[in-house]
Amino acid sequence: MSSKNLERRIVPIFLCLLIGASVNAAEVTWKSANEISQEALERADLKGPGPRDATGYLPEKKYPFTSPLNAEEIGYRLMNFNHVASWAHMLADCYGSVTKEGYLTEGITLGMIDNVGSEGGPEARIYGSPGDVFQRWNYYYTYPPKSEGEQQVWHLRRTGRDEPTKLDFFVYSPSLRRVRRQPPPRRDAQFPNSVQTFDDIVGLEAWEFEWTLIGSDILYSTVRFPSNRPMLTLARAGGRFYEQEASKIRMMGDDYPHYRKDDGIDTFVVTAVPRGDWLPKYRIGRVVYWVDQHYFFPLRIETYDREGELLAIQVRMGERQNPNLPDGHGYTNPHSAYWDVRLDLVTYSAHDSMALAEWTKEEKETLFNPDFMRRRWNRNNAKSQVLIRDPKKFHLRPEILEGRFPTYRSINLSPEVLARVNAQNAAGRLVFAGEKLE
Amino acid sequence: MLFWQLIDEEAHLLGFRFFRQRLTGWHLSFLLLVTFSGEVATASMRDRLAGFDRFLATFDPGGRYLTRPIERLVPGLTLNGTYTFASDALLSSHDNVGFRDRDYRWLQFQSLFELEANYQVNSNIQITGIFHALYDPVYALQGSDGLYAPKENERLRGYEDSKDIARELYVSLRTLKFDLVLGKQQIAWGKMDGRFIDAINPMDGRESVQLESSDYERRRIPLWMANLTYYVGSVSLNFLWIPGFEPDEHATYGSPWYSPLYSPADSVARHNPTLLQGNVTADGYTVDRRSKPNWNDFAEHQLAFRVDVPFGAWTAGLIYFYAWDKNPSDSITGRFTENGVNYLSLERRHRRLHHFGFTADYAGTLSSVPIVGTLPVVLRVEALLSKGVPFADLDEYTAALEGADVDGLRETDTIKGAIAFEFAFPHNTTFIFQPSLYYTKDWKSTLGSGFGGAVGDAWALAPVIFIKRPFRFTRDRLAIGLTLTPYLSQPTRNSQGMKTKVKVSYEFSQYLRGKIVYTNYSGGDGNDLFGGYRRYDNIGIGFIYEF
Numbered sequence: 012m013s014s015k016n017l018e019r020r021i022v023p024i025f026l027c028l029l030i031g032a033s034v035n036a037a038e039v040t041w042k043s044a045n046e047i048s049q050e051a052l053e054r055a056d057l058k059g060p061g062p063r064d065a066t067g068y069l070p071e072k073k074y075p076f077t078s079p080l081n082a083e084e085i086g087y088r089l090m091n092f093n094h095v096a097s098w099a100h101m102l103a104d105c106y107g108s109v110t111k112e113g114y115l116t117e118g119i120t121l122g123m124i125d126n127v128g129s130e131g132g133p134e135a136r137i138y139g140s141p142g143d144v145f146q147r148w149n150y151y152y153t154y155p156p157k158s159e160g161e162q163q164v165w166h167l168r169r170t171g172r173d174e175p176t177k178l179d180f181f182v183y184s185p186s187l188r189r190v191r192r193q194p195p196p197r198r199d200a201q202f203p204n205s206v207q208t209f210d211d212i213v214g215l216e217a218w219e220f221e222w223t224l225i226g227s228d229i230l231y232s233t234v235r236f237p238s239n240r241p242m243l244t245l246a247r248a249g250g251r252f253y254e255q256e257a258s259k260i261r262m263m264g265d266d267y268p269h270y271r272k273d274d275g276i277d278t279f280v281v282t283a284v285p286r287g288d289w290l291p292k293y294r295i296g297r298v299v300y301w302v303d304q305h306y307f308f309p310l311r312i313e314t315y316d317r318e319g320e321l322l323a324i325q326v327r328m329g330e331r332q333n334p335n336l337p338d339g340h341g342y343t344n345p346h347s348a349y350w351d352v353r354l355d356l357v358t359y360s361a362h363d364s365m366a367l368a369e370w371t372k373e374e375k376e377t378l379f380n381p382d383f384m385r386r387r388w389n390r391n392n393a394k395s396q397v398l399i400r401d402p403k404k405f406h407l408r409p410e411i412l413e414g415r416f417p418t419y420r421s422i423n424l425s426p427e428v429l430a431r432v433n434a435q436n437a438a439g440r441l442v443f444a445g446e447k448l449e
Numbered sequence: 450m451l452f453w454q455l456i457d458e459e460a461h462l463l464g465f466r467f468f469r470q471r472l473t474g475w476h477l478s479f480l481l482l483v484t485f486s487g488e489v490a491t492a493s494m495r496d497r498l499a500g501f502d503r504f505l506a507t508f509d510p511g512g513r514y515l516t517r518p519i520e521r522l523v524p525g526l527t528l529n530g531t532y533t534f535a536s537d538a539l540l541s542s543h544d545n546v547g548f549r550d551r552d553y554r555w556l557q558f559q560s561l562f563e564l565e566a567n568y569q570v571n572s573n574i575q576i577t578g579i580f581h582a583l584y585d586p587v588y589a590l591q592g593s594d595g596l597y598a599p600k601e602n603e604r605l606r607g608y609e610d611s612k613d614i615a616r617e618l619y620v621s622l623r624t625l626k627f628d629l630v631l632g633k634q635q636i637a638w639g640k641m642d643g644r645f646i647d648a649i650n651p652m653d654g655r656e657s658v659q660l661e662s663s664d665y666e667r668r669r670i671p672l673w674m675a676n677l678t679y680y681v682g683s684v685s686l687n688f689l690w691i692p693g694f695e696p697d698e699h700a701t702y703g704s705p706w707y708s709p710l711y712s713p714a715d716s717v718a719r720h721n722p723t724l725l726q727g728n729v730t731a732d733g734y735t736v737d738r739r740s741k742p743n744w745n746d747f748a749e750h751q752l753a754f755r756v757d758v759p760f761g762a763w764t765a766g767l768i769y770f771y772a773w774d775k776n777p778s779d780s781i782t783g784r785f786t787e788n789g790v791n792y793l794s795l796e797r798r799h800r801r802l803h804h805f806g807f808t809a810d811y812a813g814t815l816s817s818v819p820i821v822g823t824l825p826v827v828l829r830v831e832a833l834l835s836k837g838v839p840f841a842d843l844d845e846y847t848a849a850l851e852g853a854d855v856d857g858l859r860e861t862d863t864i865k866g867a868i869a870f871e872f873a874f875p876h877n878t879t880f881i882f883q884p885s886l887y888y889t890k891d892w893k894s895t896l897g898s899g900f901g902g903a904v905g906d907a908w909a910l911a912p913v914i915f916i917k918r919p920f921r922f923t924r925d926r927l928a929i930g931l932t933l934t935p936y937l938s939q940p941t942r943n944s945q946g947m948k949t950k951v952k953v954s955y956e957f958s959q960y961l962r963g964k965i966v967y968t969n970y971s972g973g974d975g976n977d978l979f980g981g982y983r984r985y986d987n988i989g990i991g992f993i994y995e996f
Contacts, residue, residue: 110924113503116959155959156512156529156995175823176814179762186666188637192764192810194825194873203877203925292822356924377625381764382685382757386628386678388621402503443503445496 040229041280041415047227054304055279056081057224068218074137075340080307082222082281086215088307089300090133093214094207094360095148096343098131098333100124103246103364103395104150108205111355111431113402113443116204119154120163121391125370125379131336137217141171144179147379151389154398160185162384170216172289177213183384190384199294206323206349206358211312215298219290220283225419228412229275230301233262233310233326234346234359235407238439244396248366252396260346262310264330269305277304278311282419295322299419303329306339311409313420321422325349326409332365348406355428357441359406364393405441408432509960511996525569530996533561533667537659537968537989546984547709547975550595550716556659556705556987559585561667563616573624577632579617581667583608587705595715597703601725605655605704617671630676635669636689638755638768639808641867642913643885645831646768646806649689649753651775653698657706658948658982659968670695673744684758691751694742696799697775701725710981730779730795737782738796742773762813768806773799774900778839781849781857791850793857800860802900803836825873832866833901840889841897862890863901877925881915894941904945904978906938926956936978946973946980963992 042048044057059081062071070076075091076084091097101124107117125147128135135145148165152158166179178195196202196209236243236257243255261267262276270276278301285293296317300309312325326348333341345365349358370378377383378390399405411422411432424432427444434442516528537556545551562582569575584607588596599606608614619632639646642662650669654660660668673693679686700706702718702725712731713724723729728736742749751773757766776799783794808831815824837860845855869883887909889902903909917930935947949971954964966989973980 108924112499113506114924114926114958115503115506118959156516156531157959157962159527159529175816176762176812176825179812186663188635188666189640191640192812192827192829194812194827194871195814197825197873197875198823200875200877201921203919290822291817292820354921354924373625376682377680380680380683380685381759382680382683385685386621386623388623388628400507402506443499445499447496 040275041226042228043226043416044224047224047279051227051277051279051304052079054078054080055085055224059083060222069137074134075132075338082224083217085224085279085281085300085302085307086217086220086222086283087133087137089302089309090136090214090217091340092308092329092342092344094212094344094347095122095124095146096131096332096362096365097126097133097146098124098336098341099126099368099370100332101364101366101368101391101393102362103391103393103397105361105363105395105397106205106359107399107405108356108358109402109405109441111428111444113441113446115399115402115405117155117398117400118152118158119395119398120150120152120158121389121393122151123149123368123378123391125149125368125375131333132340136167136169139169141169141174142176143169145169149378149383151391153389160387162387164379164381164384166379167213170219178209181381181384183387185387190381192381201351204356206325206351206354206356207360210295211325211349215283216289217283220285220298223282223284224279225282225299225416226280227304228278228280228301228415229271230262230278230310231273231275232410234260234328234348235326235409236260237404237407237441240399240404240440246364246394246396248364250364250392250394252394260328262328263303263308263342264328266331267303267329269303276310278302279304279307280416297419299416306342308339308342311412315421319421321352321420323349323351324409324411333367335367348409350408352422352424352428355408355431357405357408359399361395361397363395363397366393402443403440407435407439407441505961506958508958509996511994512960516996523568527567527569529565531561531563531565532994533559533563533991534993535559535561535989535991537966537987540986540988541984544984547981548712548714548718549707549709550714551709551984552595553587553591553593553705555587555591556985557585557656557989558587558590559583563667573622575621575623577617577619577621578615580614581608581616582614594719595703596705597715597719598701598707600703600719601722602701602704605701626680628676628678633671633673633693634676635666635671636674636676637665637669638766638806639831640810640829641808641831641869642881642883642915643867645865645867645885646804646808646833648770648772648804648806648833649691651695651697655698655700655704655706657700657708658970658979659706659985659987661950670698684756687753687755687757689751689753691753692744692747694744694749694751694773694799695775696741696777706985708981710976727797732792733787733790734779734793734795735785736779736795736797738798739777740796740798742799763809763811765809766807768804768808770802770804770806772802772804774802774839775799776900778841778858778899781846781855784849784852793846793849795857800837800839802838804833805836806833807831821875827869827871829869829871830866832864835863835865835901837861838863838889838899838901840899840902843895843897844893859891859896861892861899863899864888864890865901876918876921878918879916882912883915884910884912886910903938904936905976906942906945907940909936909938909945911936923955928954930954934979936973942974942977944972945977946983947971948979957992960996961992961994963990965990 056079060083064071074087102122104120104122109115127144139145144166146167150163152161162183164181170177180193180195182193183190198210201208244252245255246252281300283298295314297315299313301311302309308329314322316322327344328346329342330345331341332343345362347360511530536558538554543552564580566578588599588606617634619630619634622629636649637647653668672691674691677688753770755768777797779795779797781793782796785792810829812827818824839858839860842859845857849855865887867883867885872880887903892907914933919925919928930952932950936945949969951967956962969986970979970982
């Protein structure tokens with residue numbers, strides 16, 4: 012081979028490699044654990060877990076822990092950021108799902124939340140005795156018409172090795188006119204026509220999982236609104252409505268002080284693997300969290316089956332709703348979206364009209380008593396206009412973030428799903444099976 | 450190549466050896482065209498269905514053009530409308546069954562429209578009205594001789610009386626400590642499927658053995674009452690004062706579900722207005738006097754009390770109900786002779802009953818269950834003891850015909866109760882096992898039926914099994930449920946047959962649902978509870994639109 016020929020071959024290859032490397036460098040936002048920056052390691056500790064306390068399974072160090080937090084301690088901090096905020100409040104909980112064909116269902120339920128044993132935060136859940144109730148919810152459904160007047164009371168219980176019951180679940184059905192105790196939903200099973208599981212709603216018990224810090228990443232978007240839904244009508248506490256440009260809703264709200272200059276958020280990425288001695292038959296084999304590096308608020312959660320294949324992606328937006336709690340503990344998620352990648356089912360949840368509550372002793376005794384539901388008395392007058400009502404204006408499927416943390420993330424979408432994802436990304440809105448774009 | 454091999458094999462199998470030779474290029478082109486256009490048509494159909502699905506998902510004209518505009522106009526008012534269509538058709542051919550002239554197929558073809566209006570006067574006072582319009586054309590559509598009940602009871606065909614149309618009307622006054630609900634209303638006490646301590650309101654039992662728990666809401670007959678609940682901590686005390694009284698309604702002569710065991714034959718009964726009006730019994734006994742509890746007399750009102758207490762994983766309640774038997778009983782008042790045959794004169798009235806009830810439920814999670822791991826479970830228990838229940842005693846009737854001075858009734862106590870185990874299996878599958886027990890104290894074979902007792906026996910056991918599963922591949926829109934209700938009794942009848950119900954339901958949208966229900970009656974003898982309906986297997990189609 013002549014040197015000229017060699018040159019002809021090597022130069023393009025070199026140029027390609029150079030261009031590829033530079034493009035890659037621009038796109039790579041994630042780092043594996045051993046590449047996490049020193050500055051970030053001031054907040055996260057790759058070591059751990061540390062010694063146990065007298066229970067034999069809880070960490071000896073006490074919640075909320077001091078920096079740097081190891082992966083397990085981040086897992087405990089995640090217990091503060093469940094789907095439902097951990098302090099006493101009222102809200103209009105709006106939710107919906109859309110199938111790949113565009114079949115839309117939505118609902119509104121008005122919630123009243125009471126914390127037992129703490130003013131807010133997961134301490135009662137972590138340090139309570141197994142079987143103790145740590146939070147009580149009362150939900151009154153106002154939409155759709157078939158659900159109007161249905162009510163639920165949830166008493167969330169601290170679990171233990173011999174106390175697997177996580178929930179006392181009571182339902183009032185207008186068609187039965189009875190308050191009935193129901194079996195609690197299976198923890199890892201999705202609700203009917205929804206991506207959400209029961210554990211998505213109430214969160215995980217950190218001690219039931221093994222936690223690993225697998226790296227860091229930068230997120231630039233979580234919940235994505237479609238281009239044809241530029242404005243949302245949201246409600247403040249007290250029910251006053253306001254218009255909000257969807258594009259201006261930031262991932263952690265306007266007052267989050269730790270945005271990057273490019274508006275991204277630095278995150279740690281941790282995995283939680285169910286411990287066989289606590290959850291031997293758990294359907295989920297691994298959970299991967301992207302949590303912001305300062306408050307450990309989860310912005311993205313992926314679940315994988317026991318074979319390691321992706322099941323669902325949850326993305327969330329955070330907002331400080333409780334200014335009384337320090338250090339970011341007052342954050343909760345007003346908007347979240349879920350995607351079941353196999354069924355290609357997308358679910359959203361919007362917590363609207365959220366208002367802090369201070370329940371009187373009389374209210375605590377009455378409102379969260381299952382028997383209260385027999386009265387068919389809706390005490391929460393929260394309003395919401397956040398229902399989507401048009402499948403084409405539904406939230407986009409979350410980004411796939413392909414190629415990041417490949418050791419822990421096996422993503423194999425079917426060609427049909429992938430085609431719909433690509434069509435969605437091109438159109439700026441969901442594109443349904445069989446739908447022809449104009 | 451493969452294609453031709455297949456064709457060859459096919460041709461060989463069919464014995465058409467000339468097949469390949471005849472399969473010219475034209476044929477092949479035609480086949481490919483058909484296959485291709487078939488696929489295109491299937492894809493096109495699928496796309497159209499998806500489009501229709503999207504359209505139907507948000508199609509809600511009642512909400513869009515009726516309830517929501519009115520609610521916007523009148524702050525504080527909420528409206529809900531429901532249209533229910535229910536039809537059942539017999540699967541067996543037209544024939545007579547027992548005394549019934551069963552020249553019809555349709556058991557119901559019913560349309561029911563319900564409008565519920567709630568007006569919030571202020572944060573503590575609410576006014577509620579629930580209105581019904583019902584029409585069932587089964588009596589007109591089939592040209593049947595066997596369906597003539599509307600001659601005497603028009604409400605079986607359609608509601609015309611304000612009592613039926615203005616179904617519930619009440620005012621609620623609420624504070625944290627107490628609730629007072631005044632007006633016409635229905636109360637459903639208890640936690641079980643089926644009626645155990647749910648004894649306050651009478652029931653429209655026009656569907657007889659076909660009546661299901663899911664029908665109770667629209668079949669309970671509301672009563673005028675004052676309903677007061679007082680809360681002491683987590684304990685609630687509920688008191689009912691019920692001046693209004695209505696009896697149970699049943700399938701009657703000339704209605705689709707009237708028992709084939711009851712004489713006389715329809716050919717006779719339909720021409721006998723005194724029988725249809727209840728002035729004479731099938732045996733020819735006259736009902737000379739009839740009475741109902743009197744609204745204006747406080748001593749004739751009903752009173753009820755309930756206390757509910759949660760403790761730990763248990764909730765429990767006790768009830769007492771000073772009630773009337775909702776079914777009148779006939780006492781013998783005299784004897785007369787006609788054409789040399791002795792007959793009895795009867796007085797038909799309701800009797801006082803004392804009901805004592807108990808209800809409790811418990812929830813837990815079983816761990817380390819094989820295959821499923823953890824298994825959430827709920828246990829429910831409920832029982833009702835009824836004191837002084839009147840039963841007609843055939844021995845006394847016989848003695849009275851011979852001149853004895855007896856009233857024909859025997860009072861005894863009954864107990865009905867159930868224990869239910871509900872499990873939440875994977876895939877949102879619900880499984881309930883609910884053995885129910887019915888017992889009549891001092892029962893003997895000459896006793897008729899009475900509130901709370903077993904049918905035709907001293908005691909009966911109905912171990913109900915229910916399983917329901919939604920299907921995820923339809924996004925849980927399709928669900929199939931199976932209910933098995935065997936009825937076993939002792940000491941005389943053993944098995945009285947079994948009722949089997951298979952229900953397939955589908956959610957067309959969150960406003961519109963449809964269902965197909967197959968109901969089968971099997972086993973037992975012709976005079977048994979379910980055995981008597983062995984030729985009443987039926988299939989029903991229904992849908993419900995809520996807006």
